[in-house]
Amino acid sequence: MSPSLLPLAVSLGDPSGIGPEVVAKCWDSRHALGLPPFVAVGDPRSLSEVWNGPIAVVSDPREAEGAFERGLPLLAVVAAEASVAGQPSTAGAHCSLDSLELAVGLARSGSCSGVVTGPVSKHQLYSIGFAHPGQTEFVAERCGISPGNVAMMLAGPSLRTVPVTTHLPLREVADRLSSALIEARGRVTLRGLQRNFGIAEPTLAVAGFNPHAGENGALGREEIEVIMPAIEALRAEGWDVVGPMPADTMFHTSARARYDAALCMYHDQALIPLKALHFEEGVNMTLGLPIVRTAPDHGTAFDIAGEDRADPRAMAAAIRVAAQCAATRAAQG
Ligand SMILES: NC(=O)C1=CN([C@@H]2O[C@H](COP(=O)(O)OP(=O)(O)OC[C@H]3O[C@@H](n4cnc5c(N)ncnc54)[C@H](O)[C@@H]3O)[C@@H](O)[C@H]2O)C=CC1
């Protein structure tokens, strides 16, 4: 069986969040949404609490394709206590981590064609000792890649963005930015566009850090001293890189049409434009890994969990993009 035909592993995320609901809704609408076979990984009770559709418990992902038409295939990770939608718990945090671990392992071992991760609560994970900023860095570590050599891409139909720095206090961003980090994230992004999206000669637009990209140094010198050297280093390797661009004018319609991805200096600079344009279908993808990993762009949404209000389209897009990227990679060999 070609790797792109293997099922995807989809972790349910925090069992008290909307992950179980959106995964179940994706299975319900699998034909209308054009979704490939996938196997859910998580606590069966978190699904049954919010959904009365059929669950096909499997013990091996190879059973998922055959089971996919009769029920939502599930590799069970049973939490120490049953979860309550909207009420995060320590047992739920452990379950979300165990589910993530199993799902990533299935992709790493080649049993699944990639992993789609359901939303977890960082706060809950930190409270049980999770030492990574997010799932991105956890998956990177499990794949033997240093966090500096992966990139978190947020992708929607008309925009892809990559933050250079991710989950850290805003006041620490300026100190964390370095030419080496910007260059590394830029290179991972450019290679990731080729590897996952089949864009042979990608164009990367690099955002400035200060208002008006520093106004020639009058409003900050990061553009001159930190960002420009990284751009020049990437150009010297032959990459098509533009910038530093003023961040407030690089996301309107005609500006977006001129690049394949925007490299942004911090989390909200990248995620605000993406979620403003594409919240309902935004996909978070980790570039630089030997495996395919995607996720919906939203979080656990504890405020609406259990109310049948969760929109499954971002999870569906994450599943679809993972399958497309796995197929693109397989075709490249
Ligand atoms: N990939 C991941 O695992 C992510 C996890 N998070 C985590 O999620 C938790 C909550 O984060 P928030 O900032 O509140 O973001 P959030 O995305 O969970 O919720 C923001 C708002 O959007 C709504 N919303 C989110 N997804 C929705 C959907 N599919 N359908 C309908 N409404 C939806 C929520 O009800 C809420 O009002 C945090 O602990 C954070 O760490 C946040 C983003 C990504």
Ligand SMILES: NCC(=O)COP(=O)(O)O
């Ligand atoms: N804001 C994006 C986000 O939280 C995703 O993080 P990760 O858990 O996928 O690393």
